[in-house]
Amino acid sequence: xxxxxxxxxxxxxxxxxxxxxxxxxxxxxxxxxxxxxxxxxxxxxxxxxxxxxxxxxxxxxxxxxxxxxxxxxxxxxxxxxxxxxxxxxxxxxxxxxxxxxxxxxxxxxxxxxxxxxxxxxxxxxxxxxxxxxxxxxxxxxxxxxxxxxxxxxxxxxxxxxxxxxxxxxxxxxxxxxxxxxxxxxxxxx
Numbered sequence: 639x640x641x642x643x644x645x646x647x648x649x650x651x652x653x654x655x656x657x658x659x660x661x662x663x664x665x666x667x668x669x670x671x672x673x674x675x676x677x678x679x680x681x682x683x684x685x686x687x688x689x690x691x692x693x694x695x696x697x698x699x700x701x702x703x704x705x706x707x708x709x710x711x712x713x714x715x716x717x718x719x720x721x722x723x724x725x726x727x728x729x730x731x732x733x734x735x736x737x738x739x740x741x742x743x744x745x746x747x748x749x750x751x752x753x754x755x756x757x758x759x760x761x762x763x764x765x766x767x768x769x770x771x772x773x774x775x776x777x778x779x780x781x782x783x784x785x786x787x788x789x790x791x792x793x794x795x796x797x798x799x800x801x802x803x804x805x806x807x808x809x810x811x812x813x814x815x816x817x818x819x820x821x822x823x824x825x826x827x
Contacts, residue, residue, distance in 0.1 A: 653693075659704070675690045708732070712760055714760055717741075718739060720739070722734070734747075742758070743757065743759070
């Protein structure tokens with residue numbers, strides 16, 4: 639199914655776009671412009687209804703033919719080797735051929751589907767770690783370590799309390815005569 643290139647350019651112009659934007663930008667512009675002319679938000683005159691109809695037709699054309707953008711993050715090792723990669727996007731499986739020694743920011747198209755654009759980001763998670771995420775992770779680890787230390791201190795205190803209770807029960811609470819009898823019984827056994 640093909641369309642007239644002038645129809646695509648005209649559809650992009652209705653939204654005030656240059657012609658190479660992906661569908662997410664088209665959708666955002668469509669939603670903003672529809673709010674101005676929709677009968678629920680403005681007076682339904684013949685002019686606003688005609689503009690709404692043009693917006694809807696242009697949106698339908700671009701919904702089919704405007705390119706979609708997918709961001710793919712790969713490691714430097716994967717970038718160096720290249721190869722094939724299957725990307726699951728919503729309900730679609732797209733197969734992408736990643737060239738050998740691909741650079742950061744390269745755009746590739748999936749095999750057999752020119753309406754999709756895959757932008758490759760080469761990122762080493764160990765080297766290029768997000769510092770804000772690292773700070774959050776560090777705080778989380780500190781909180782877990784503190785909770786663990788508190789729990790260990792509670793368990794140690796309970797254990798020490800048990801030993802102290804046993805000492806109190808066996809020696810302090812009993813009278814000297816009761817302790818002597820207890821000692822004598824243990825010795826006879």
